[in-house]
Amino acid sequence: MPPASNSLAWVFDVFDGEETYLPKSMFGALAAYLDGLLCLVASDRDEPWNGLLVCTSQDHHASLMADLPALRQHPVLGKWLYIPENDPDFEHTARQAASLALARDERIGVEPRPKRRGGRSVLPKAPSGKGAAATRGARTADRLPKDPDDDRSQALDPFTGKRGKGARPRGRR
Secondary structure (H helix, E strand, C coil): CCCCCCCCHHHHHHHCCCCCCEEEEECCEEEEEECCEEEEEEEECCCCCEEEEECCCHHHHHHHHHHCCCCEECCCCCCCEEEECCCCCHHHHHHHHHHHHHCCCCCCCECCCCCCHHHCCCCCCCCCCCCHHHHHCCCHHHHCCCCCCCCCCCCECCCCCCECCCCCCCCCC
């Protein structure tokens, strides 16, 4: 059962008892997953985040809007369709969209992005300990495997264009 803190959670009541249904909080909204696909998002925040978002690809916008005329492209997240809660057809359209999702309509549902570890980037963790600050600031080219014919271990002198510990002008003391 979805959390009761979202006033639009009733839209997902049709999914109760569905084995693959998974409700999740998403940016202050409630998301409905079926068979691992993100299908619908019910948001009861301020406009334009107050209504039902139908997770779909833009290839399916026209056919879904033909079947559910109250749907429109979301004003911020244009890849998905949306019906604001204040639309006169909200309740009917929300129930129809949920029924289509439950019927596994191929137009509804998108693969979620891969989960990031600990809410952070999936890139390897930055080293810690002595010398870590220098490594964290290293440029990408400096982290690539070294080519034995290309000695990039020494910095490029901006004045001479040569590699090595070239003579750099020093400021006056």
